[in-house]
Amino acid sequence: MKKKKQKSGKKAKKRVKKAEKQAPVPKDMKRPVSALEKIIYALLIAGALVMAYKVIDYYTGWGDTAKVIKRLTMEAEKHAIYKRYAETVKIYESIIRKYSNDEKYRESVRQVRLSLAKAYKDAEMNIEAINLYRELLEEYKGQNNDMYAWLLLELGDAYNNIYSSDDAIKTYKMVVSNFENSDWAAEALFGIADAYKDKKEPKNAIMYYDQIIKRYKKGFLSAEAMTNIGKIYEDEGKDKMALKVYKKVVDDYPEIVTEYARIRCEILSERLKK
Numbered sequence: 001m002k003k004k005k006q007k008s009g010k011k012a013k014k015r016v017k018k019a020e021k022q023a024p025v026p027k028d029m030k031r032p033v034s035a036l037e038k039i040i041y042a043l044l045i046a047g048a049l050v051m052a053y054k055v056i057d058y059y060t061g062w063g064d065t066a067k068v069i070k071r072l073t074m075e076a077e078k079h080a081i082y083k084r085y086a087e088t089v090k091i092y093e094s095i096i097r098k099y100s101n102d103e104k105y106r107e108s109v110r111q112v113r114l115s116l117a118k119a120y121k122d123a124e125m126n127i128e129a130i131n132l133y134r135e136l137l138e139e140y141k142g143q144n145n146d147m148y149a150w151l152l153l154e155l156g157d158a159y160n161n162i163y164s165s166d167d168a169i170k171t172y173k174m175v176v177s178n179f180e181n182s183d184w185a186a187e188a189l190f191g192i193a194d195a196y197k198d199k200k201e202p203k204n205a206i207m208y209y210d211q212i213i214k215r216y217k218k219g220f221l222s223a224e225a226m227t228n229i230g231k232i233y234e235d236e237g238k239d240k241m242a243l244k245v246y247k248k249v250v251d252d253y254p255e256i257v258t259e260y261a262r263i264r265c266e267i268l269s270e271r272l273k274k
Helices: 001-024 035-062 065-081 085-099 101-123 126-140 145-161 164-180 183-197 202-216 220-235 239-253 259-273
Strands: none
Touching: 001 220, 065 085, 065 101, 065 183, 065 239, 101 145, 126 145, 145 164, 145 183, 145 239, 164 183, 183 202, 220 239, 220 259, 239 259
């Protein structure tokens, strides 16, 4: 009987201990929060508030739309630097979509459209670039001559990129006629020559390269134009004429000579000796 009582007594003690473990601890019996834990909790709350502030500020600028546009534009430009054109285009298009109907931000949006057109061209989305450049040309016509000339050159380049040579030539000629003897005209002449080269019309290409050489003499474009003439002669199998042109580039433009011209001089000299 004693053994049974002892066993039952032990079981009772175990049940009491188990109940004590499972029973809720009264509030006044809980462990007090330490000073370190309070600091950690405060820092976590502060961090969450700062993050929330940054998110709200990024997307709304707390009502300062101009600030938001500027921030998004800078982000797009950073993507463009690293040639992440898809992200660049996405951001610019979102700005235009959100703010183009607000007259207050008309000029800011127009600057974004200019950047978007360039991003389209850099991303080889030339059709999109051409359409946007056409729109912008209508807006800048008669307002800003420098911007108008620049847009024509960009449009011509986009046409050249898709081998729409006739449209490119027509566009570049508008620059030459409207901005004669300017740097814009020099670039346009180069574009015309390149367009004729793409059209497989070497005589016309050489004619325009020659105009650049005569008009702008010792400039970089002249050296580049002469080098391109050498390439045309070489493509036609006229190695002697090509070598003569390349040598002239090396002799006349020692400070800005293209490395290509110097290398072709060496190669053609050796070839003609054989």
